[in-house]
Amino acid sequence: MPVTATRTAGNTPAREARRGVLLQLVRPVARTVPWWALAAGGGLGLLAAALPRLSGGEVTPWAGVNALRAAALCFALGAAFLLDDPARQTTAAVPVRRVLRHALRCALVLPAAAVWWSAAVLLVPEEARPPAGDVTVEAATALALALAGAAFAVRRRGAGRPGQAVAASLLVAAVLAPLLTPSEWSLFTVPGDPRWADAHGHWTLLLCAALLAVAVCCVEPVRRRTLRTLRSPSRS
Amino acid sequence: MSPTVSASGLSLHYGATRALDDVSLRLTPGVTGLLGPNGAGKTTLLRVLATAVPADRGAFTVLGHDPSTARGRQEVRRRLGYLPQTPGFHPDFTAFEFVDYVAILKELTDRSARHREVRRVLDEVGLADVRGKRIRKLSGGMRQRVALAAALVGDPAFLVLDEPTVGLDPEQRMRFRELIATAGEGRTVLLSTHQTEDVAMLCHRVVVLAGGTVRFDGTPAELTARAAGRVWSSDGRDPGALAGWRTGLGTFRNVGDPPPGADLLEPTLEDGYLLTLDGAAAEVTA
Secondary structure: HHHHEEEEEOOOOOHHHHHHHHHHHHHHHHHHHHHHHHHHHHHHHHHHHHHHHHHHOOOOHHHHHHHHHHHHHHHHHHHHOOOOOOOOOOOOOOOOOOHHHHHHHHHHHHHHHHHHHHHHHHHOHHHHOOHHHHHHHHHHHHHHHHHHHHHHHHHHOOOOHHHHHHHHHHHHHHHHHHHHHHHHHHHOOOOOOOHHHHHHHHHHHHHHHHHHHHHHHOOOOOOOOOOOHHHOOOOO | OOOOOOEEEEEEEEEEEEEEEEEEEEOOOOOEEEEEOOOHHHHEEEEEEEOOOOEEEEEEEOOOEOOOHHHHHHHHOOOOOOOOOOOOOOOOEEHHHHHHHHHHHOOEEEHHHHHHHHHHHHHHHHOHHHHOEEEOOOOOHHHHHHHHHHOOOOOOOOOEEEEOOOOOOOHHHHHHHHHHHOOOOOOOOEEEOHHHHHHHHOOOEEEEOOOOEEEEEOOOOHHHHOOOOEEEOOOOOOEEEEEEEOOOOOOEEEEOOOOOOOOOOOOOHHHHHHHHHHHHHHHHHH
């Protein structure tokens, strides 16, 4: 059968072909997204965000911001499974680039994540609600770190299901971060603290670094960079 | 005949472990068998040639394209089918849906033509009757055939098969041999296997890999000829043999340097393979 006749990439401009592939991939990729993990993380996150309201009594800004931080962490733990793909080995050598496949997964989840985060923020009573923009940067950073970890595991080891290990690492990092980050960074301040603005400058930097790491790790390397090759870089 | 794959000096290390060391080979249309003991570097070589992992050193081309550039790699992948050693699936997909998904990933975007192609490859691997069945409900042999169909979809010019017959019963293995033989008509197939009989039956050429290096590259007949005059029968295990085992007849089949006056036997491909491995063959005797 003249199969090449069905392959449009060679016959049409690359961008159009890529768009055609992406459109056709939406449905199958949506089915491969581990929605259960995101739902579990999201559900736990909403519960965490609602805790101050459910506990009754006056809600302090401290409780409000930390409830949202806990919510963001829960969702990020679920998102650590986003790049899990049991068919990774079977699809290891296909022409559609990994970065596009990963981007499609993220794009499919992003609208749901935005709606979820809005709901989480609204669950915190208004008087205790931290500035939405700042706390969203914190949540985005947690999400980006989870994705960076997963993308790194895929790039480094070709891992089919890196989610579990990445989620565990993220949880440990979240527990240790308040103890190990330099005190001048003051990442975990509360609204009203004079260091709040500076802290969110640092959060923004962290977010940029995490997004850069995601972008770098999503690209499949054409060359291996190991200590051995770096010591003697000549390639025959 | 111009080679489909031309590789020179391929090397790859995992930490201190040398997985491939200066491997050079040329592959032409037909089925080439890749034999070697566990840890020989077969899977690594296949993953490198399938562009799933880049080499540390060396260069290779597939159908004239250089996969050390992003564009070249993409061109190679457009002409490539790859069946990994442990293929994974999305278990909730049906066989048809999974192969269709792989077909989209291979840039077959014309829906009706693609569906025809998916049906064709599923027919070819004998899964026409179960194409609507979820993969989680298929047997191991059927899943392996789904993976082969995924490798075959898009009619690739270069097919890389990593131990496709592992875990299959004799009937399924025979069926797979037929499929691979058919796949080898008009395209280049690189078949990694532990089964010397697969190579004897299917391959026009055989490469033996051990310790990450090529120990032999020639025809199956040439590999068999290496054992000519070096296989003999005896009543007990011959201590001078590199390898020896009791046959169903109660006598011992020995491979190595025969003693004078030994009762020589007709060599097989496996004998030639064992002699090629040398040290590894000695381990068989122990």
